[in-house]
Amino acid sequence: MNDHRDLLAVAFEAVDLGQKLLATMPPGTISDKHDRDIVTDLDLHIQHEMQAHLQRATPHFAFLGEEHGGGVIDENTEYVWALDPIDGTSNFAHGLPLCATSLALVHHGEPVVAVIHAPFLDLRYHATKNGGAYRNGQPIHASNTTQLNRAIVSLGDYATGTNAAKKNRRRFAVTQALADNVERVRMFGAASLDLTWVAEGRTDACIMLNNKPWDTGAGVLIAREAGANVIASTGNTHTFESHDTIACTPAITEQFLAIINSTNH
Numbered sequence: 001m002n003d004h005r006d007l008l009a010v011a012f013e014a015v016d017l018g019q020k021l022l023a024t025m026p027p028g029t030i031s032d033k034h035d036r037d038i039v040t041d042l043d044l045h046i047q048h049e050m051q052a053h054l055q056r057a058t059p060h061f062a063f064l065g066e067e068h069g070g071g072v073i074d075e076n077t078e079y080v081w082a083l084d085p086i087d088g089t090s091n092f093a094h095g096l097p098l099c100a101t102s103l104a105l106v107h108h109g110e111p112v113v114a115v116i117h118a119p120f121l122d123l124r125y126h127a128t129k130n131g132g133a134y135r136n137g138q139p140i141h142a143s144n145t146t147q148l149n150r151a152i153v154s155l156g157d158y159a160t161g162t163n164a165a166k167k168n169r170r171r172f173a174v175t176q177a178l179a180d181n182v183e184r185v186r187m188f189g190a191a192s193l194d195l196t197w198v199a200e201g202r203t204d205a206c207i208m209l210n211n212k213p214w215d216t217g218a219g220v221l222i223a224r225e226a227g228a229n230v231i232a233s234t235g236n237t238h239t240f241e242s243h244d245t246i247a248c249t250p251a252i253t254e255q256f257l258a259i260i261n262s263t264n265h
Contacts, residue, residue: 004113004128010057011103011115012126017053018046018085018101023119027093036160040093043067046085046101054081061105066214073213073240075109082106084214087116088190097121102192104217109240114218116192125196125222133199133225142228143201146251148259153178154186154194156208156245171209173263181259191245195219198247199226205248205256207233216245223247233260 021042028041047065054063062080064073073080081103086092088099097120105113112129125140127133133140145151155175159167178185186203188194192215194206199222208216211232220238224230229250232242235257248256 004131007058007105007113008115008126008128010054011105011113013057014050014053014081015101015103015115015117015124018050018103019117019119019124021046021049022086022092022099022101030093034161035164038089038093039067040086040089042092043086043089047083050083050085050101050103051081064213066212073106073109073217077106078108080106082111082213082217084192087192087215088188091189096189098188098190098193100190100192102214102218104213104221106213106217106240111217111221114221116196116218116222118190118193123196125199125218127222127225129221129225131225133222135196135200140200140226142198142223142226142249143204144251145204145249148181148252148255149183151182151204151249151252151256152184152186152202153182153256154188154197154203154206156191156194156206156210157187157189159209167209170263174207174209174260177259177263191215192219195223195230195245195247198228198249199223201249204252206246207260208245209243211238211240211242211245213240216240220245220247229253231257233257233264 065083084102092099100118104111116125197203228247230238
């Protein structure tokens with residue numbers, strides 16, 4: 001099964017399971033992963049149900065989920081599903097609608113199928129490699145914004161847990177640099193929405209100073225297929241080995257990178 005259309009159908013089925021649970025069930029018990037990072041019973045339940053479906057449909061594919069890990073992603077891994085059952089768990093647990101189920105299929109380190117569903121916003125995004133990007137079945141494209149001072153930019157969450165204070169010094173510097181140069185800065189609390197909203201032109205750029213495959217895998221492909229530049233702060237093409245994740249509409253990419261890298265000191 002190497003036809004992306006067939007694999008996209010499998011991804012749709014799995015995400016249907018996850019988003020229906022997300023839309024209809026309460027969080028259940030909320031537990032601490034580490035300092036100010038939580039997991040709910042529903043995160044675990046959704047991952048269990050989706051993983052079981054994917055393993056039935058594609059038994060020879062590996063699986064990597066945010067909750068309790070699983071497989072690995074690198075250029076030597078043929079096929080692996082990367083899942084965040086609830087991207088934006090803190091939002092969900094507090095009743096905020098900015099959360100989604102995010103699923104990517106990665107082939108030799110590169111996402112080739114992606115589905116993201118935000119049920120409380122009635123938004124479903126999908127993409128296949130070289131097949132374009134879509135929202136609710138309609139093609140989407142990154143914005144045509146050409147001036148940084150007319151750009152809406154989103155920033156990934158501030159760090160929590162080990163070394164959070166040290167990590168956040170860079171995040172604070174990036175926040176200030178952006179606040180001084182762009183039209184508005186936003187923080188949505190869900191990497192999938194950061195990336196898909198660049199993809200459809202709701203925002204013009206996003207930066208996350210981290211890069212976890214379950215967070216970024218699906219959104220990276222959708223943004224890329226919508227015509228956004230998806231890169232690391234080095235300017236190189238984004239991979240799962242990159243230390244950070246940037247998506248940007250093409251016309252402001254150079255300006256945006258200059259602002260980000262002005263904080264590297």
